[in-house]
Amino acid sequence: MFSGEQIAELLESLGVTHVVTVPDSTIGQWQGAIEQRGATQLVRVCREGEAWQVAAGLYMGGASPLVMIQCTGLFESGDAIRNAIHDWKLPLFAIIGYRSYLNQDTLPGDTCLVFTEPTLDAWKIDYKLITAPNQFPVIAEHFAATRAGCTAGAIVVAEGKA
Amino acid sequence: MMQAKEALAVVHELRGKDDVVITTMTPARDWMTMPQGPLDLVLVPSAMSHATSMGLGLALAQPERRVIVCNGDGSMVMNLGSLVSIAEARAANLTVLVFDNGTYEVTGSQRVPGAGSVNFVQLADGAGFRATFQFFDIETWRRGARNALFAPGPTFIWLRVEPVIGLPGPKSPGPAGARATAFMEAIRGG
Numbered sequence: 001m002f003s004g005e006q007i008a009e010l011l012e013s014l015g016v017t018h019v020v021t022v023p024d025s026t027i028g029q030w031q032g033a034i035e036q037r038g039a040t041q042l043v044r045v046c047r048e049g050e051a052w053q054v055a056a057g058l059y060m061g062g063a064s065p066l067v068m069i070q071c072t073g074l075f076e077s078g079d080a081i082r083n084a085i086h087d088w089k090l091p092l093f094a095i096i097g098y099r100s101y102l103n104q105d106t107l108p109g110d111t112c113l114v115f116t117e118p119t120l121d122a123w124k125i126d127y128k129l130i131t132a133p134n135q136f137p138v139i140a141e142h143f144a145a146t147r148a149g150c151t152a153g154a155i156v157v158a159e160g161k162a
Numbered sequence: 163m164m165q166a167k168e169a170l171a172v173v174h175e176l177r178g179k180d181d182v183v184i185t186t187m188t189p190a191r192d193w194m195t196m197p198q199g200p201l202d203l204v205l206v207p208s209a210m211s212h213a214t215s216m217g218l219g220l221a222l223a224q225p226e227r228r229v230i231v232c233n234g235d236g237s238m239v240m241n242l243g244s245l246v247s248i249a250e251a252r253a254a255n256l257t258v259l260v261f262d263n264g265t266y267e268v269t270g271s272q273r274v275p276g277a278g279s280v281n282f283v284q285l286a287d288g289a290g291f292r293a294t295f296q297f298f299d300i301e302t303w304r305r306g307a308r309n310a311l312f313a314p315g316p317t318f319i320w321l322r323v324e325p326v327i328g329l330p331g332p333k334s335p336g337p338a339g340a341r342a343t344a345f346m347e348a349i350r351g352g
């Protein structure tokens with residue numbers, strides 16, 4: 001839906017210092033452009049729960065991190081989200097790939113469609129769903145809104161094949 | 163083996179005033195019996211096993227500071243991948259200590275998987291840590307601690323300590339949100 005160059009430029013414009021990430025087949029394609037642009041440091045972690053807690057440390061240390069994971073990793077992240085956002089009250093922001101939203105050819109009946117948005121609601125994460133390229137400005141708008149409110153937030157990007 | 167609290171006291175004595183010290187689980191309980199500073203982050207409540215991940219984030223955000231994470235063995239085996247993440251990030255200012263007592267002490271001293279057989283230094287070496295150390299008695303630890311704690315990292319230190327049976331787990335020293343605010347003021351202003 002979006003090119004790596006678009007995302008890299010956006011991250012720089014938002015002042016994002018670090019992207020803490022586990023890739024999927026969509027968001028992972030942005031890594032090269034982010035690294036090439038050089039304004040935002042990629043932090044590669046082994047599991048998505050780590051990503052939220054690394055981002056928590058970055059935020060407390062004065063950086064401006066962003067978590068970038070797939071929705072499957074969101075499911076893995078529960079305790080880390082609960083602790084960082086709700087115990088320590090850190091306004092972390094994430095871009096989350098929404099597997100199979102646009103295309104279920106690879107995984108017909110993918111249960112990611114059942115659980116992704118209820119999971120975000122359960123963790124009280126203020127999210128915006130993006131399903132078309134013309135919604136690109138929503139990312140910056142929502143990032144700015146959550147920063148202004150000092151609240152956690154997420155952008156959920158609809159994806160095609162798994 | 164050594165007493166966990168006396169092993170932790172060595173860290174307390176040697177840490178610099180600008181160093182961040184993160185404690186969780188049993189080390190957190192013992193750390194709170196010692197004088198506290200503004201750059202002490204007692205991770206109670208914590209996300210299970212994520213003190214190392216929090217430490218990595220702080221180390222990357224504050225590369226001029228030493229960040230020391232005092233972890234338990236149960237927490238470490240729950241998040242072994244974080245060793246790889248730390249090595250991947252080449253966090254030269256990060257030191258991870260594992261206080262290995264072989265038990266989930268805060269939940270009533272149940273056995274940790276691999277207790278007595280896991281070699282934590284081999285795990286850290288294999289993950290790619292730059293410096294690794296192991297200390298199994300207090301005198302050797304006291305002699306080697308300064309060199310180990312402040313070695314160019316990422317640095318890993320394995321301490322074999324005695325379990326303590328019957329003590330309660332650590333209690334939060336106050337609302338986490340307020341403590342986060344105070345900690346951020348201290349670390350960003352320092």
